[in-house]
Amino acid sequence: MxxxxxxxxxxxxxxxxxxxxxxxxxxxxxxxxxxxxxxxxxxxxxxxxxxxxxxxxxxxxxxxxxLPPDLNKWPHDQLLEALRRKVGEIELLEQRLAQNKQRLVALIDEIDASTGGTDCKGKARRVLDQLNQDGNRGAPVSLLGRRTRLRA
CATH class of the missing domain: 1.10.1660.10 (Multidrug-efflux Transporter Regulator; Chain: A; Domain 2)
Structure with a gap:
């Protein structure tokens, strides 16, 4: 064709x-x-x-x-290994996304909560400081899983 x-x-x-x-x-x-x-x-x-x-x-x-040259001769073990590896990568990405979501929801909740006299920037700074208290562990993680640094 x-x-x-x-x-x-x-x-x-x-x-x-x-x-x-x-x-x-x-x-x-x-x-x-x-x-x-x-x-x-x-x-x-x-x-x-x-x-x-x-x-x-x-x-x-x-x-x-x-992808084999001949579709009738798939390398069974190699294909299963690749599929399992991709599932593992997806699961890791899901974990990272869940962590990112949790951090963002906490940030939203903290900024949204009214604590008389503190402006949005001050609330955000306080939450970011709180997230970073444990060192790098609390640093926001990008969608690719890399540690990022936010500037207020």
């Missing part, structure tokens, strides 16, 4: 399909005498796998590492 049909069937832009081909995620298409790309039916399946994997949080590099 030609790239236009593949794009229509997969819902993926032709430019993205060409990118996946160039980056090694798709086998190079056969070229017709007029230069048009001709893709095998299996390419549609590979695109579905790539999109599903990306939607599950896999990077293109991770997908490239586990």
């Amino acid at each position: 030609k790239i236009g049909e593949l794009a229509r069937l997969s819902g993926i832009a032709a430019s993205r399909i060409r990118f996946y081909e160039t980056s090694g995620l798709l086998e190079p298409a056969q070229r017709q005498t007029n230069g048009y790309r001709e893709y095998a039916q299996e390419t549609l399946t590979r695109l579905e796998i790539i999109m599903c994997a990306q939607g599950s949080g896999f990077s293109l590099e991770e997908i490239r590492a586990i």
